[in-house]
Amino acid sequence: LAGNCSHPVRLRGEAVNLATGEVVPSKLSVACKDRRAIICAACSDLYKADAWILVSAGLIGGKGVLPEVAQRPRLFLTLTAPSFGPVHRRTPSGRCHTFSAGRCAHGHTLNCRRTHNAESKELGTPLCVNCFDYEGAVLWNAYSSKLWNRTVQELRRQLSHLQQAGDSEKPDATTLSYLKVAEFQKRGLVHFHVILRVDSANDHAGETSEPFECTKLIDIVGRVVRSVSWTSPTGRTSRWGAQFDVRDLSSGNDERTKVASYVAKYATKTTNDSLALARRFSSRESITNSTIEPHLARLALTAWDLGDRPELAFLKLQAHAHNFGFTGQIITKSRHFSTTFRDLREVRARFMKKNNLSDPIEGTYAYDGRGYDDPKAAQVAELIHSMTVQLRREMSARRRAEAVNAEGTQS
Numbered sequence: 001l002a003g004n005c006s007h008p009v010r011l012r013g014e015a016v017n018l019a020t021g022e023v024v025p026s027k028l029s030v031a032c033k034d035r036r037a038i039i040c041a042a043c044s045d046l047y048k049a050d051a052w053i054l055v056s057a058g059l060i061g062g063k064g065v066l067p068e069v070a071q072r073p074r075l076f077l078t079l080t081a082p083s084f085g086p087v088h089r090r091t092p093s094g095r096c097h098t099f100s101a102g103r104c105a106h107g108h109t110l111n112c113r114r115t116h117n118a119e120s121k122e123l124g125t126p127l128c129v130n131c132f133d134y135e136g137a138v139l140w141n142a143y144s145s146k147l148w149n150r151t152v153q154e155l156r157r158q159l160s161h162l163q164q165a166g167d168s169e170k171p172d173a174t175t176l177s178y179l180k181v182a183e184f185q186k187r188g189l190v191h192f193h194v195i196l197r198v199d200s201a202n203d204h205a206g207e208t209s210e211p212f213e214c215t216k217l218i219d220i221v222g223r224v225v226r227s228v229s230w231t232s233p234t235g236r237t238s239r240w241g242a243q244f245d246v247r248d249l250s251s252g253n254d255e256r257t258k259v260a261s262y263v264a265k266y267a268t269k270t271t272n273d274s275l276a277l278a279r280r281f282s283s284r285e286s287i288t289n290s291t292i293e294p295h296l297a298r299l300a301l302t303a304w305d306l307g308d309r310p311e312l313a314f315l316k317l318q319a320h321a322h323n324f325g326f327t328g329q330i331i332t333k334s335r336h337f338s339t340t341f342r343d344l345r346e347v348r349a350r351f352m353k354k355n356n357l358s359d360p361i362e363g364t365y366a367y368d369g370r371g372y373d374d375p376k377a378a379q380v381a382e383l384i385h386s387m388t389v390q391l392r393r394e395m396s397a398r399r400r401a402e403a404v405n406a407e408g409t410q411s
Ligand SMILES: [Zn+2]
Pocket: 004, 005, 006, 007, 008, 031, 032, 033, 034, 040, 042, 043, 044
């Protein structure tokens, strides 16, 4: 009844049957709406589907977004954090590190010539834990949203500057919108995948104007990412890492579908996809007693300890220790990029209501707890969910096969 949710919110109250006027005690289970797959498979799947729609509407229009966006310059940008010390990694050449940086002050060789596979537990862990700047890493995570805001400001400023061509009175011919999703790298630093779109300022007025060239946008993005910085009230300056990637999405449908799927997938992940990092830590001990890897535990402990410093109190780092200091939202977007999660949910609720054949019921409810009364019900919900997913896959495979057959008959 709660959309196959694994641990719904229970509500208790009184309801009025609108057909008979009768008032009866009533219980309701409402889906938890948690985006994380490790917490709730059903709610996470729905969130993932909404994230996919959100991205694809921003790329090609639909759901209230004008179809003209499909003609606009669109980029897929990946921004990383700078280095806070050498870590084990996978590189295009295969080798973890190709040249020796000698030994560190702690006597460790800062060199690893091995080729790590994707499952290697060492990936992301430092070559020397004493050299790794844990404090720098946590604070970079904490300030990364500020650095992003600064980056958007600078992109907008440079776009406007380019088009004014010396005439500062000239109104802006373009608007920049974005959707950004945060993902944790194995080393515990957050990085961002961003879709950028340049609209014509006249789009919303229904007029057409000169198209803006994508190459110009790529130039501006490269310049801004390399040079932008943000300095915290305590004087710490954040910049982007040297590694960043820009892809032009203006041509090629495959690329756009892939991007929507990436974003939807990242949106349902937790810090390292484990239950241990899915919720806030309640104390320093709860971090030391948890089962997470030593490198990630040390990041969480650093965030916890920094949270005690009065000058950093505004960051609320203890509440974000499970995210290694990252305080932002997983998905953020500018207002005009696309539709919203809320709008998508409202449309779905209206649609479901239409299909609900029982008598309409209205009532007042209060919070009564989490989960099902019978603990086995969670397993049943998960089973029904996985069967539903399986059925949906089979149906879509059949539809695709039928479409291919129909094409064959026509030709
Ligand atoms: Zn749920």
